[in-house]
Amino acid sequence: MSDDHDQERRKKSSRYDPSRRKFLKGVGVAGAGAALADHLLTGDADKVAAKISTPGDPLSGNVNLVLDLNGQKRNLTVEPRTTLLSAIRDRLEPPVTGPKLVCDMGSCGACTVIMDGKPVYSCLVLAVDAVGKKLTTVEGLGSPENMNGVQRAFVEHDGLMCGFCTPGFVTTISAYLKKNPNPTLDEVREACKGNFCRCGTYPRVFEAALAAAKAGTSG
Amino acid sequence: MPQQQQTQPQPSPTPPKKKKIRVPRVVNGVEQMVEIEVDDVAGPTWGPNDKHTLLNHRLTRVDGPLKVSGAARYTYDVRLPGMLYARVRRCPHAHARLKNFDSSAASKIPGVKAIIQTPLKEFRFAGSPVAAVAAISPEIAHDAIRALVVEYEVLPHVVIAREALKPGSPEVLPRDSRKPDEKNLRLANKTGDVEKVEAALKSSDAIVEAEYSTSRLHHCCLETHGMVVDYSGGDSATIYATTQGTFTIPDDAAKELGLPQSAVTATVQHMGGGFGSKFGIGIEGMLACRLSNETKTPVKLMLTRYDEFVMAGNRSGSWQKFKAGVKKDGTFTALHATQYRLGGVGQGSQAGQPYAVYRVGDSYREVYALQTNEDSSVAMRAPGHPQASFAMESLLDELAYKIGMDPVEFRKKNVRDDFYKHQFDRGAREIGWERRNPTAGGNPGPNKRGMGCAAGTWGGGGNDQCKVDVTVSRDGSVVVAVGTQDLGTGTRTFTRAIVAEELGLGIKDVVEQIGNSKLGSANSSGGSTTAASLSPSVKDAAVKARLAVAEKIAPLFGNAKPEQITFAGGNVSGGGKTITWKQACAALPAAGITAHGVWRSELQSRGVHGVCFAEVEVDVETGKVRPIKMVQVQDGGLPLNRLTMESQINGGMIQALGMALWEGRTIDADLGMQLNPSFVDYKLPGSLEMPEMIPIIDDEDKREVVIGIAEAAIIPAVGAVANAVFNACGVRVRELPITPDKILIGLMSERRSA
Amino acid sequence: MNTFEWVSPGTVAEAISALKSAPAASDLDDAARPIAGGQDLLTTMKDYITRPVRVVNLKGIRGLDKIEADGKGGLRIGALVTLAQLEEHAIVRRNFPGLSEAAHSVGTPQIRNLGTVGGNLCQRPRCWYFRLEEVVCLKKGGTECYAATGENKYHAIFGGGPSYIVHPSDLAPMLVALGASVSVVGAEGKRAIPLDKFFTLPSEGNLRRENVLKNDEIITEVQVPASKFAAHSTYLKFKERDSMDFAMSAVAAAVAIGPNKTIREARLVLGGVAPVPWRVTKAEGYLAGKTPSVDVLTHTAKIALEGAEPLAKNKYKVPLTQTLVRRALARVGGVRT
Ligand code: SF4
Ligand code: FES
């Protein structure tokens, strides 16, 4: 029966046939370019909207806000659509570039920051939505001269190669060890399953996390 | 002045004798062997591998603290005052001609500063760049590329390799007028005597015929391709590039900017992965330069992740058909191979069969490039090797099962180089091969374990492109400078370590300067040639620096001969006297000393061996494959840094695991578009996919030379995992990746035929 | 992402009026959208699948972020409760284990820290044609379902046509199995919708939506009633890649145990195989009153997959789902397999 079904569906498809072009009809950037641009033109890009602290009123255009980042109050101007990640990398002066932009879709973990104590993907948080939250990036955990326990363990156990995923792993694991200072290997794996590494550092990331926990120096 | 030198040559000592040697050069990530001339004089040696104080030890990365704290600045992190952000508009059609391009609406968006078209008028794959925009923010740049109105004449395409072979299929590229019958199929080479092979097959005890294929893979560098062009209309420019070849940037960038090459500096301090895909400025670099030139403003163009999947290159797919014969005693007698390289509009790559590790008796092969309307493949870690190795290792396994021979013994019987034999023994011991059930699928219960093994080889030799300066100052500080790049491979660390060891210092006492085209030249990091190209030059410079320091400070030691002054543990000794390094350096002239190192062929070599063993568990009721353990034994001459070498081996195994079990481009035949250009749908292995991993540096290799192993590391594990899956569940999946659906379908059809 | 207006109301009523009063939109997917965790919405906005002219932030609304006992052994889960909160909640873990498991199976720790219960139920499809910006398929107002004859490995084997998506929510099958309902508030007032009436098949409801929510409506709460099923509930999710993936197939199972370990009644809802949580009542019926054994479970699994209509590339989903059904029931029914 399912085969009949298949046949039916298949009838609609005719590969390598000129009529296949109907398939392509729907392909293209959605929305006519001109109309799209008109909409943008009305956006009044230069207007600086009211302070974000007045809820209820629609904000658009450029918005001034203050972020509580690595223990400092930082002023910046964003659009409502600016992600927290882009805000700190592309808008903040001087920028904070520890968190990396890799997938921009919440699927790699390189942009992880700690928001009110919890690791989150900063590419999936709007900057306007991060106001009033306590934000910590990898820079806020330690510096090259004064690394936290997780950072030290990463260096010692070679938990990094190209290092582009590393800030995300360090941040995720630092936050996790605060919550669970004495994890098993399986718990560590589970905690960083939202962080991906292309160079293949996982085994040593696990080692580093467990070593940092053992040394009791997650902070 | 040079002219004067020509007319009045300085009397010089008789020029050193020359010798010719063959070395690998890397062009666009692909190794080519070339003949060069080098001095035929005795130079420095490394000495025994077990006599080093820093090299062959476990050294933590010198750039580790920067990278773990977010302080390392990558190209993607560069932000210059007034800098514009650029985005690329791609063609969504697999084959189309540009009909109309209207940028009027886009150009009216406030904040848009420049719009340029690429030179392309006909697009042969979905994802071809059509235009680029520079604007004051990334968001506005993105608005603008979407506001461009682009009209196409859509042309017929073919994106499925097997379809491209059919007579009625559309033409991917215009035909070569000299070879009118070759449409999408181009013969690359034919080797061997087909009649001999036929005869050998006839006299074989068993024959296996099988077809294997591998998917197009993506590098997935976490840092996408791109660059920041720092040019404001003056007479010089700096290019921040994420590149495997610092010196592949200035030439082309200068052309785009209309500047002399010497006015352009390329720099790459840290980079987020390349894996073979980052050489030259690329089309994205060309667009960035043009936008910067047009606006006389710095421009940053980093590809989006979607761009990266569809236009930044990929690993060639493969399709290989074999007929092979074997004797009952395990002698491989004959191989007939037809190989298709699936490189989209490019030529693709695939190591020729028989794969270099094995002796197969008589062999014949035909290799074709089979083209489709997909973006061209580019070099990716060991181009062509994992594809060929997977197929050959699967075939070997099938032959071994057919004659009922242990796969390890079968391999040991047929390896070309006996050096592999102890590697197989070592790997078998580490994985616990004796626990393996020789009957495929023979273990009880739904969760069945199985093991497999495979071997790989690679060159990894160096060439003479690196020029290194070591400067020792009067305050005792030491700088080693060369324009090379560190891809995360540990280049910075071993560069420092070689110099520190030579001068008897600690690794922190030396500072390296790399990643800048104004420093001494260096080769591109491709073909695993970096270590073997760079380390001999560094060693040469370090030795020269040591001798130069010794010569200057000789008076402190009763004018001892430079060779008799020794440097160890931060001290300098000679003539029975010992002083600290700092005290010694105080006797240097005001400018210190600088030594120039050149490449020494005797300090490096090529040719490495590796075997991988894998254990997996297959849930035959769901088709899930769970990797349990992987062991890889890898030689590489003198290990410069054991810690990072092990990490490289791990990384190779993990990327191979991804290729074996999850990764692959999915493309829609009718739309001609990739359906999984994201990290959600293109599935890289993550933390829960990791088995226990044992990277083993093979110290049986006593060669006192440096050889690169980065690419070697990715080769054998693909076949090992595939063979382990078969051993576990009895289903031979010949088309990578081995996903649960294929195993379940395989089991269903087995049941049906039983 | 397109530009939009950002509105942060303080009450449900303000949120509804902000949705209602938004500038007119030319397309359904341009209309104002509510945002909670944003873990799915933002991805659809980045891919221009959703292009809201106004985004209404619900997180400023007080009181929607709590898990409370309803006094009768059931739960009231605010729509803004995060998946991490749900997963870790002591009462949920103890009395509704399947729900905790379902929450745990979602995405990654980072996603669960922000993603909410309401948002999880309102996720858009993961169909890869749908997610490509350039492809305008049926679900986006186009004329073709490309998956029907294309790359449909991850698509529906039940309830498909004319779109063949599978519903991506992990909470949904479990909540349907537990007999949950949602409170929905809109301009026309408040309504309670049993969750099995909330999701719509492409052939029944608005093809461009996966549920009955109107544009100016929001979910405020999920009610999970006390039931004889809840204590023996489980959610078994099969992912192609364990670290992060949507379900290739999933089973939410809950049983009421009778005397002598018989199964008095069962709830069996499949995920990852249909455009809605797919309840298999015939299999539930077969199981009722039986003492679970390997044979009984195998037969139940067979019945559960009766009527499946696999597409060209997803036939594997039938044996896979049968296995999951067996294993899920074995877990809640106390059978060793
Ligand atoms: S399954 Fe639905 S979402 Fe996917 S292509 Fe078909 S209509 Fe579009
Ligand atoms: S960049 Fe945010 S998760 Fe990948």
Ligand code: FES
């Ligand atoms: S270290 Fe390169 S991606 Fe993880």
